[in-house]
Amino acid sequence: MSEVTGSGSARSGQPVVLGRPAVSGAGHRSPLTTEADRLFTICNACRYCEGLCAVFPAMERRRLFTDGDVDFLANLCHNCGACLFDCQYAPPHDFDVVVPETLAKLRSDTWERYAWPAPLGHLFRANAVAVSVAVVAALIGFLAVVGAVNGTLIERHTGPGAFYQVVPHGTIVGLYLAASGFAVAAMGISIRRYWRTIGGGRPTLSDLRRAGRSAGTLEYLDGGGPGCVNDDDTPDDTRKRYHHLTFYGFALCLAATTLAAILEGAFDRVAPYPVWHPVVVLGTVGGIGLVIGPIGLLAAKRRRADGLTDPGSRSMELAFLGLLVAVSVTGLATLVLRATVLMPLLLVVHLAVVFAFFVTAPYTKMVHGAYRYAALVNDAAERRRGRLSPRRRNS
């Protein structure tokens, strides 16, 4: 048996002897994708983890791995961590199989690679700086607007239209339509590039539904059943619960804003609304979820063991979660203190933070939801075509 090596381990830098020709290591775009190819080839021979999530069955549908396959599998991974603690070939074994960290690095790589416009992809690596600059710039812009309108941030405004006495309605609508339109367009183009590279075809409605169910329940963040693994081999659902609070909190806040826009645009029912109003209830419940969820995720990150995450993405994750907390805290504070003289100041800070959130969204961790959904749709389509179930061998 010839000692032909794979690409070598990106972690240890040492060549890994597989004892057979490495037929699929050549021609990748980077050492990271070559390393992923090496791991997938080992996993496909081992198959011990195929009941843990959708990634391993998707691997098994392939004999060789293109860069597109690697990008697809990286975003299908939910980073539950189970395959590190379950792996008999993890360090100190010579095979040095560390799937979660490798896929986490690849995810960041794909988000930067497919970003639109391409030069802004670098913002993923300087995320904390980019988010801070966006917040400060937005704050200066809104302060300039306030200065042009009435010039004071400490003043009591009440009754319908109170918010618009601080910043005019047309200014808010115009700025937010531009920011959110840019975010949707940039993320849409990025996802289209990704979709083409992973070889995604035309999905059916059932593919979209199945992927939506998986994404909405975080089906694959449970390590095959017992939960997410952190700094020991005792899994739990803590991260899943905090992620749900974050995602559904955000969805409720979005629903509140959309409802308010419809009421104002179509029915001339102008904010602020009374405390029992659906807009306020949705915004309050969502805002509380959007405070607890990200803070819980921040705390949970401290418990994650080496080999589970990408150390290079830590500041991006902190910036994103910090921005979410800032959005919800400033929103709730504006709501609670809207009848006081502090309302103009709080409103301006909230508007600036939300504007910065939308403008930077295509270059923050916000994109992970879109990429994961696309990967889940592709997985559902592959399973439909191949009549495969991700956990078929355990069912």
Ligand code: SF4
């Ligand atoms: S992660 Fe390890 S145990 Fe799991 S399939 Fe791959 S090589 Fe096997």
Ligand code: SF4
């Ligand atoms: S970390 Fe979890 S979701 Fe990702 S490949 Fe491993 S078992 Fe699957």
